[in-house]
Amino acid sequence: xxxxxxxxLIYDISLYANIACVILSLVLLKYQAKRDRLIIIYLILSxxxxxxxxxxxRVFDIKNTNYxxxxxxxxxxxxxxxxYSFVRELKLSRKYxxxxxxxxxxVCLIIFLQFKSVYDFVNLxxxxxxxxxxxxxxxxxxxxxxxxxxxxxxxxIFWQNTGIFxxxxxxxLIFLMLDYLLSEDxxxxxxxxxxxxxxxxxxxxxxATAFIINFKYRRLND
Amino acid sequence: MTEQSPPNFITILLVGTFILxxxxxxxxxxxxxxxxxxxxxxxxxQNLQTDHxxxxxxxxxxxxxxxxxxxxxxxxxxxxxxxxxIRLNMKMITQDPAIFQKSSDEIxxxxxxxxxxxxxxxxxxxxxxxxxxxxxxxxKEYIEKVNASDQLVISLQVNGxxxxxxxxxxLIIYRILQELIHNAVKHSRANNIYINMDWQDAQLxxxxxxxxxxFTSNQLDPGKRGLGLYNISNRAEVINAKVNFNxxxxxxxxxxxQVPYQTV
Numbered sequence: 507x508x509x510x511x512x513x514x515l516i517y518d519i520s521l522y523a524n525i526a527c528v529i530l531s532l533v534l535l536k537y538q539a540k541r542d543r544l545i546i547i548y549l550i551l552s553x554x555x556x557x558x559x560x561x562x563x564r565v566f567d568i569k570n571t572n573y574x575x576x577x578x579x580x581x582x583x584x585x586x587x588x589x590y591s592f593v594r595e596l597k598l599s600r601k602y603x604x605x606x607x608x609x610x611x612x613v614c615l616i617i618f619l620q621f622k623s624v625y626d627f628v629n630l631x632x633x634x635x636x637x638x639x640x641x642x643x644x645x646x647x648x649x650x651x652x653x654x655x656x657x658x659x660x661x662x663i664f665w666q667n668t669g670i671f672x673x674x675x676x677x678x679l680i681f682l683m684l685d686y687l688l689s690e691d692x693x694x695x696x697x698x699x700x701x702x703x704x705x706x707x708x709x710x711x712x713x714a715t716a717f718i719i720n721f722k723y724r725r726l727n728d
Numbered sequence: 729m730t731e732q733s734p735p736n737f738i739t740i741l742l743v744g745t746f747i748l749x750x751x752x753x754x755x756x757x758x759x760x761x762x763x764x765x766x767x768x769x770x771x772x773x774q775n776l777q778t779d780h781x782x783x784x785x786x787x788x789x790x791x792x793x794x795x796x797x798x799x800x801x802x803x804x805x806x807x808x809x810x811x812x813x814i815r816l817n818m819k820m821i822t823q824d825p826a827i828f829q830k831s832s833d834e835i836x837x838x839x840x841x842x843x844x845x846x847x848x849x850x851x852x853x854x855x856x857x858x859x860x861x862x863x864x865x866x867x868k869e870y871i872e873k874v875n876a877s878d879q880l881v882i883s884l885q886v887n888g889x890x891x892x893x894x895x896x897x898x899l900i901i902y903r904i905l906q907e908l909i910h911n912a913v914k915h916s917r918a919n920n921i922y923i924n925m926d927w928q929d930a931q932l933x934x935x936x937x938x939x940x941x942x943f944t945s946n947q948l949d950p951g952k953r954g955l956g957l958y959n960i961s962n963r964a965e966v967i968n969a970k971v972n973f974n975x976x977x978x979x980x981x982x983x984x985x986q987v988p989y990q991t992v
Contacts, residue, residue, distance in 0.1 A: 644755065647755060647756070647759045650759055650763065651759060651762055651763065654763050654766040654767060654770075656767075657763075657767065658759070658763050659760065668756055671752055671755070671756070672749065672752050675748050675749070675751070675752050676745055676748055676749050676752065678748065679740075679741055679744045679745050679748065680741065680745065683737065683740075683741055686737055687741075690737075694737070694738055697738055697741065697742070698741060701741075701742075
């Protein structure tokens with residue numbers, strides 16, 4: 507088995523990668539379009555949630571930070587849906603995205619009002635979110651195939667979608683098995699958490715690539 | 729049983745996630761590969777179109793130059809020579825009024841020949857009767873001239889109700905037929921040319937057959953076609969017509985032209 511120090515290291519790397527990516531995106535902010543700025547907001551929220559989850563037990567002695575993770579899943583869903591609503595290649599109307607946000611809010615309300623408390627570690631809305639974004643990113647890839655216009659590797663949307671696709675598809679099994687991982691030995695949770703953080707690193711690298719591509723090509727256009 | 733299950737779950741998680749990531753990678757790889765192929769195809773088509781346009785331009789320029797050379801030569805050799813002769817006769821009259829009658833007859837003869845030559849040149853540039861008599865009318869006139877030259881015999885058969893097409897389409901069809909007849913005279917060593925025109929609903933089928941040596945395999949290959957046949961294909965393309973070059977059963981050349989038309 508891999509030691510827990512290794513998993514902590516992976517977690518640290520993913521957190522620092524996120525912070526580095528946020529800094530990079532802010533430096534290159536003027537080259538980013540509206541939809542790319544939503545990814546920046548998403549990354550900032552992700553870093554803030556991670557930092558709060560770290561700080562609260564240490565500074566304020568608050569042990570239970572599950573509600574931050576639950577809140578994060580909700581915010582993640584909204585920011586990414588808003589992001590996809592700006593993706594013209596997807597060919598889905600704004601109304602569709604608004605309806606999706608509305609439906610997901612209802613799902614979350616049902617989960618937290620009827621079945622679980624916000625202080626519990628809930629995986630159901632994470633599963634819904636992961637399945638939704640896996641499907642949506644595959645659909646966007648399909649649209650790329652149908653409407654081939656320019657070299658995909660040189661577009662930021664390709665890298666952003668790739669990051670989202672890897673992250674959510676790779677996390678599906680972890681979210682499905684979360685209850686089991688939480689109920690077992692801490693080392694099992696470490697494995698799941700380690701994979702999750704590695705996927706976060708992949709996603710962050712993809713987003714960073716997208717920011718650099720925007721900088722590279724928009725600067726050329728300017 | 730319960731003691732064995734925890735490691736199994738971890739294995740499932742690890743293997744399952746690995747497989748999912750592998751699938752993700754495969755999907756992205758496929759998307760990129762497919763996209764690259766499509767872009768390559770698009771590029772190939774674009775290159776082909778550029779090549780085709782280049783060839784078209786060269787053909788057009790060559791045809792124009794050929795025509796200019798021909799007209800220039802004809803003006804120089806016929807009209808120029810005859811005008812010089814007229815000038816000479818005029819000079820002779822001024823020098824010796826006694827030969828007025830003889831010279832004036834010669835001048836009249838030269839002038840008639842010049843008028844005829846100019847008429848021929850202008851007819852070759854644009855068949856004057858096309859607007860009035862239509863494609864069939866000028867074609868018949870052209871066939872009469874060729875038949876009168878005793879080089880070969882052209883038979884024209886028209887089936888169905890003859891229509892008037894827009895002047896551009898008529899001119900292009902006329903030029904195609906002129907080129908085919910010219911080819912038959914120049915290259916195929918034919919004695920007879922049979923032109924069959926069949927007017928059907930919104931389609932005009934034209935078959936031009938001869939009893940010459942036919943096309944060579946190179947001429948039948950669209951990539952290796954000569955300037956003349958390439959010119960015919962291009963002209964046909966302009967009026968959305970389909971053209972087929974074949975060899976007839978008797979060995980002669982056979983060209984089928986299918987022209988969609990709208991009546992005017």
